[in-house]
Amino acid sequence: MTYDPREFTGLRRRDFLRYLVMAGLAACGGRAGVDTTGGPGTTAGSGPSTTIGAPDIKFEEPTVPLSGELRILLWSHFVPAHDEWFDPFVQQWGQEVGVDVTVDHITVAEIPARISAEISAGEGHDLIQYIAPLSQFEPSVVDMKDVTEEASRRWGEQVAICQRSSYNPNTDKYYAYCPGWVPDPGNYRRSLWETAGLPDGPTTWDELLEYGSKIYSEQGVQMGIGMSQEIDSNMAGRALLWSFGASIQDENENVVINSEETIRAVEYMRDLFEGAMTDEVFAWEAASNNEGLIAGQLSYILNSISAYRTSQEANPEVAADTFFSAALEGPADRMVATHVMYNWIIPNHAQNVDAAKEFLLHYTLNYEAACWHSQLYDFPAWDSLVPKLGDWVADDPFGSQPSDKLAVLSDAINWSTNVGHPGPANPATGQIFGESIIPVMFAEAARGEKTPEQAVADAEAKIQAIYADWRQRGLVGGDS
C-alpha cells in the first residue's frame, strides 16, 4: 500500500526539516534549543527547565588523598541539559579534591572505536563511559569490584540488571561500573490509538498488531519498530524474543536461539511489518524513530523518553499527544531491553585509577541530580539514591500534560532486563549486538527473503560461531 503521509498530517517539508534538525541535534548531543533558565513546567518557547528544583550537590571526602590529572571520555547525552550540568559538576569536584579534570564528550557512535584505539595505543582517557555493556574490553580494563562493592555498602543492593551488565561470572571480574540505566517504554500517539478504539495504547503484542494495522490502513500512519542495523532495532528485536519466551542464550550462556519460540516471534514480526509498517524500518539509523515520532509520522515506537523530551521543544502538539506504555505482554513474558545501560570502565593504561574510582563514587552519590538534569531519562542502579523518583514520574516536573504521563515508568525495573537475558551480558552478546544479527534475522523473514525457520537457522549459525570464538578466550561460559 502506498499513501502520501502529508494527507494525514498536513506536515510541511520545512517543518519536517526543522524537527529533523532538532531531533538530530538532540540525538547527537547538541543543545537542541533547550533552555535551562525557565521554571519547571515551562514547555513552549523556553523548554523544560532543569535548574529550578534541582537536588543539591553532595560531597564526601575521598577515602584516599587525590592529585594529578583525570581525563574522562563520555557520550554527548541524548538530553543535552544533562551535559550542561555534568561538566561544571565534574570541575567542582576536581577543585574540591585537588584533581585537574578534563571532560571530553563525543557522539555515542564513535565511542567503541575510540576505546579500541586508546587500548591499542596503551594511552588515553582514565575513565570512559558508554551506553551499553563493554564486556569485550575485559582483558584491558581495571577490575571494578572494589568500587561496586563500596557503592553497594553505602547505598544498598545494586539493581540486578546493572550487575549482570557489568560483571562476568566466568572470570569473577567487574569489567565495568554501572551506576544507572534507562528504561525503554512504548511511545504512542494517543489521538491515533483513540480513533482506533484503544485510547490507552497497546498492552499486548497482539493489540499492537491488531490496532497498529488498523491505524495504518485507516489513518495512514505506520508503526516504527525498526529492523535495521542500529541500536534501537537491536533492543526491539530482543524485547519481542523475550516476550515470546525465546532468547539468544540461556542463563548458563548456552546458545538457544533456534527454538519454536523464536520462530513464532519472527513470524509475528513478519505479520506486524506486513500489516503496519513500511520498508523504511529496514533503513533506519538510531535517530530515525525519534525523528519519525517528533514529525508526527509514527503511531508507536519503542524508545526512551528522549524523543518525547525533544518534541516538547520541537513539536509541542505531538508531545501533548505522545503517551507511554509499559512492556507489551507476549505469549510467555512481558519484557523489554533497557534503552541504555551505563558502563564506566578504567583502562589498564589509566594514570589516575584512584581519582577515577573516587569520582565514580562521587557521581553515584549525586545520581539524584544526574536523574533530574537528564529530565528523568537516567534511572539509578541503587534505588536508595533517588528516593523521589516515584514522585517525579508521577508528577513530571518538566512540563508534561497531564503531569502523570510518565507514571508508567515507576515500575519499569519490573519489565526491563539486560542484553543477554536470562544470562549475563558477555562479549558474545556484545558482538551479536554490534553485527545486528537479530534485526537482520527479523528483516530477512519480514522481507520474504527467507522463511522464519531459515532466518533463525542462519542467525544461529552466526551466533554459534561467535560464542565458540569467545569461549576459546575464556570470557564466555556454556558449552553449546
Add this chain to the structure above:
Amino acid sequence: MSDEALAAGVASRRPRRSLLDSERLLAVGGLTPAVVYIVALVGFPFVLAVLMAFSDVTVGDPSLDFVGLETLRQVLEDPVFWRALRNTLFFTVVSNALVVILATALALILTKDFKFKWLIRLLVLLPWTTPVSLATISWLWTLDTIFSPIDWVLRQLGLLEGNMIWLGQPRLALASVIIVHTWRIVPLAAVIVMAGMLAIPTEIRDASDIDGAGFWRRTFEIEIPLMAPIIGVAVLFGVILSVTDMTVVHVLTRGGPTNYTQVLASWAFYKGIEGGDLAQGAGTALFLLPVLVAVAALILRFARRTEVL
C-alpha cells in the same frame, strides 16, 4: 700565461662544492619525508593488519597470539563476507563505468567556450571539495524515506504515488550507494580527463577538420583513443576511492537492508570495531589488498604501454 696556468687559476677561484650542492643529499632529503610518510602511515599499518589477520586479537586484548589461518577460515565461512566482496566489486565496476562516461562527457563540455564557464567548472568541482561524510549526510536527507525531494519531484510529475523508500529496499539501496559514489568521483575524473583533452595538439583537431571529420567521429576515433591513458589514470583513482570507502555505506545504510549493501571496508569495521573481533576485521580488510593491487597493476601497465606514465 700559458693555457694550463690560466686553467689552474680559474680552478683555484671556483668555489668548493658544498653539501648543499650534493645531488645525492638533495635526493635523500627530498625523498625522506615521502618515505617516512609511506612507511609510517601505509607500511606499518599494513604489516600490522597482516599480523592481526593471523592472530586472535580483539579490541579488549591487543596481544598478537598467532593462530595460523584460523581467522581467515572464519572470515571466509561468513556469508556476509562474500556478499560484501561481491558488492565491493559490483559498486566499483558500475560506479566507475558511470564515472568514465560522465567525466568524459563533462570534460568535452567544459573544454568548449561558453558564458560563465568558470562558474560551471566551480560547481562541477564542488562535490569533490565537500568532505565525504558531510556530502553523504546531505544525500541521506535527500533520500529520506518520507520527505525525499526526489520523490517530491517524481510525485509532481505524476510518476510516483507515495514514496520510493530509497534506502529501505535492496535494489534501490544498491543504486543509491552507486549514485553517491559516482557523484563524488566524477568531478576529479572530469578534471583529469579535461587536462588530457587540453593536451591534445590543436594540429590534430585542425587536420581532422580539414579531413571532414564530424563531432562524433573526431570524439570517438581521435580524441578518446588519444585520451585513453589519461582516462585510465582517472579510473585508477576512482577504483581506489570506491574500493576503500566505507563512509558512503556507513552513513547511508550501515550495510542494510539485511546486509544487502555491505562492502568489505564497512564489514571490516562492523566486525572488527563494533563486533570487537579485531582479527576478523583485519582479515576482512586484507581482502581489499589483492583487489587493489590487481587493479593498480593493470591500469599502470596499460598506462605505461601507452607511454603516459
